[in-house]
Amino acid sequence: MMRRFLEVDVFSSGRLTGNPLAVVADADELTTEQMQRLAAWTNFSETTYLLAPTDPEADYRIRIFTPRQEYPFAGHPTIGSARAWLELGGVPRTPGRLIQECAAGLVPVRLEEDRLAFATPPRTRTGPLPDDDVARMATMLAIDPAEIVAHAWGVNGPEWRLVQLRDADAVRALRPSADRAGLHIGVVGLEAPGGECAYEVRGFGPTYEDPVTGSLNGALAQWLRERGEVPESYVVAQGSQIGRRGRVHVHDDGEHVWIGGDTIVVVDGRLAM
Missing domain, CATH: 3.10.310.10 (Diaminopimelate Epimerase; Chain A, domain 1)
Structure with missing residues (x-):
């Protein structure tokens, strides 16, 4: 057929x-x-x-x-x-x-x-990651654990582990290990105010980097909004380190976070x- x-x-x-x-x-x-x-x-x-x-x-x-x-x-x-x-x-x-x-x-x-x-959709798992997970994330991202500003579960389908670094430049500079033990890791860093995008995101699957990721950005938006890190509406950049120029438009209308x-x-x- x-x-x-x-x-x-x-x-x-x-x-x-x-x-x-x-x-x-x-x-x-x-x-x-x-x-x-x-x-x-x-x-x-x-x-x-x-x-x-x-x-x-x-x-x-x-x-x-x-x-x-x-x-x-x-x-x-x-x-x-x-x-x-x-x-x-x-x-x-x-x-x-x-x-x-x-x-x-x-x-x-x-x-x-x-x-x-x-x-x-609502996350089905939230809250901070266990200490051993944080140590593993740091090893896989090839960074010192002290560089992780905050971390959390962001499960809404894929089982995202969310990691925040000090800023967007730190996210762009990441050179993670190739083998990430079957995990999905979402990394975010805030940009300086006044630019096109509020923050830079990278989404790492078990053996690949995802160009632009809706589920990850949804979980990140919910997490960052809860913590007062971002405004109601903003734009996210993703994919810059693998030759893409993805743009995700986020809006929180008080009932839903729209991606x-x-x-x-x-x-x-x-x-x-």
Whole structure:
């Protein structure tokens, strides 16, 4: 069967500057095994599948796969899948507002002009990291533990361990070890006031650096807002050390922390599967 297959550049600041996402349409008849095999073949950080919703409130449903496993929720797949669904002719029940169904539940997505944003789901684990985890993070990041200003769990799908350094320059200077023992580490450093971006982020998976990460920035925004480190609205930079120029737009409306970004459909084709 031929299915539409899109590749979307997510959290971009121009073509080929963000995080790519593969999206497969009309995927209801695919098995979990087929979905996982294709995600391993594309080798993107995530591949998503558009499905008919099972919840009457949802506009559409997605499943999210990394090359190795399925996630209940992830950020850049949420925004990229919403863009693909709209590109394929999807019409939301409420103009300007989409409801996405995924394994984590219903996720509101809003469309403001041409920018999409999702409401960050609650973290399922918070609080400071254990001392032995902090020591491991320092070793993996090749820094002295004293350079870590603050740390916390930020689990909202991926199991992010959040680490704050003294400033954005310290984040950009990181040269972590290649093997991170299967962990997901999010590192943040604040920029000096007055610039385009409030802070610099780097997201390290077990063996790779993620170009731009929605789930990580959602957890970081909730954590930094709780501590009064950032304003209600700001922009985040990510990907600068791996040749990207990702931009994440954050807004806290008092009820939800919205994680938004620009998206570009780069590939629109057909998948024989």
